[in-house]
Amino acid sequence: MSEEYLSQPLSLGSSSSDDKTRPNRSSGLSSATSTFATPISPYLNYDPRYLQQAQPEFIFPEGANKQRGRFELAFSQIGSSVMVGAGIGGLAGFYNGLQTTSALKQTGNLRRTQLLNHIMKQGSGTANTLGTLAVMYSAFGVLLQNVRGEDDDINTLIAGTATGLLYKSTAGLRKCAIGGGVGLGITAAYCLFQLMRTNSNGSGVKFL
Amino acid sequence: MEEYAREPCPFRIIDDCGGAFAMGCIGGGVFQAIKGFRNAPSGISKRMIGSLTAVKIRSPVIAGNFAVWGGMFSTIDCTLVHFRKKEDPWNSIISGFATGGILAARNGIPAMAGSAIIGGVLLALIEGVGILFTRLSAEQFKNPAPPIEDPAVLGEAAQPFSFGQTSQHPSQYQ
Numbered sequence: 016m017s018e019e020y021l022s023q024p025l026s027l028g029s030s031s032s033d034d035k036t037r038p039n040r041s042s043g044l045s046s047a048t049s050t051f052a053t054p055i056s057p058y059l060n061y062d063p064r065y066l067q068q069a070q071p072e073f074i075f076p077e078g079a080n081k082q083r084g085r086f087e088l089a090f091s092q093i094g095s096s097v098m099v100g101a102g103i104g105g106l107a108g109f110y111n112g113l114q115t116t117s118a119l120k121q122t123g124n125l126r127r128t129q130l131l132n133h134i135m136k137q138g139s140g141t142a143n144t145l146g147t148l149a150v151m152y153s154a155f156g157v158l159l160q161n162v163r164g165e166d167d168d169i170n171t172l173i174a175g176t177a178t179g180l181l182y183k184s185t186a187g188l189r190k191c192a193i194g195g196g197v198g199l200g201i202t203a204a205y206c207l208f209q210l211m212r213t214n215s216n217g218s219g220v221k222f223l
Numbered sequence: 224m225e226e227y228a229r230e231p232c233p234f235r236i237i238d239d240c241g242g243a244f245a246m247g248c249i250g251g252g253v254f255q256a257i258k259g260f261r262n263a264p265s266g267i268s269k270r271m272i273g274s275l276t277a278v279k280i281r282s283p284v285i286a287g288n289f290a291v292w293g294g295m296f297s298t299i300d301c302t303l304v305h306f307r308k309k310e311d312p313w314n315s316i317i318s319g320f321a322t323g324g325i326l327a328a329r330n331g332i333p334a335m336a337g338s339a340i341i342g343g344v345l346l347a348l349i350e351g352v353g354i355l356f357t358r359l360s361a362e363q364f365k366n367p368a369p370p371i372e373d374p375a376v377l378g379e380a381a382q383p384f385s386f387g388q389t390s391q392h393p394s395q396y397q
Contacts, residue, residue, distance in 0.1 A: 091234070094241025097290050143283035146290060149241075150248045185275065 085160045085170075089153035097146035104141025108134040151178040168206045175202030232304055236297040243293025244286045251285030252278050296322045312350035319346030 112133030116126045155174035160166050179198025183191045230238045255277040263273025299318035304310050323342025327335045 090238045090241035090245065091230070092241065093244050094237035094239070094290075094294070097240055097244050097287075098237065098294070139284075139287050142290070143287040146244045146286060147248060147283045150245050150286070153245070185279065 085156040093149040096149035097142050100142035100145030101138045105134050105138035108137030172202050232301040239297035240290050240294035244290035247286035247289025251282040255281045315350050316343055316347045319343050
């Protein structure tokens, strides 16, 4: 804010009688009350133009970023994918267990134990798979964010592709490429979805 | 991680579960890589393959076990916070004890007791170390002691004070 801007009179309220009054920081109570049409608090004896109203002002703790990065999100992402995986795997295991036990005509205690075994085994398997994928994705994401210095959709795409490639890296070149493609496809779909949502919410052209 | 940087309570469960999974996945990966390398048949390429196989098979399982521990611990912690209406080291110790017990529930009572005690002692150690570090770091920021204002330091008042007569005693003039 320059001094030139501050030296101009305030055009708030009725300025018929006091065109000469130049409200500034040192103007006292009388100037503050006479400049405005409505009497304001005598404690407000400084130029209200110092109060920024255009953009919100936030006070951050020292060294904190304005937005939470990928590292802060990583643990919740991993945790939720582990839990979702456990839930899905548990349900699938329950279904499989029901089918297996009824095919083998197991009843009573035996059936209950077999069902529990199925649920635990398939649940933990799916949870581990999804969790490992999330760990890989988060690691790549955090790495890319630190290297490139920004957090955008390109990071998401690269991290997804790299996750797919790494996860299938021991299964042969062809499967590895397929894994990378799947990762790229999922992240691209996610990015398109995000773009569509921001465009439909904000003022802009509709996407798709 | 500072206390104010953590999530509020119900979401903390997911966060802790994820943190434990990541820790188990990376730590277990390193551990299993070394173990697989040592246990594989000789020959550098065979050792590499053995290491990779061990990491692929074992580290997600270790990560899953960690995640279950973390999630269960955090769930009990949050339940205790809800019912006791305060957050203190006892919450952590109790939930460590309970988690150790619950997760060993299918191995019989003695295993449960041993596991529970191990969990409780571990968490008590962690909390104790945390409190110790807080004490130590608080020591740095302690204000310096204010200077002592004791008139006795100035010594005995030898003569009564008066202006202009610092060197001579009034009795000299008489």
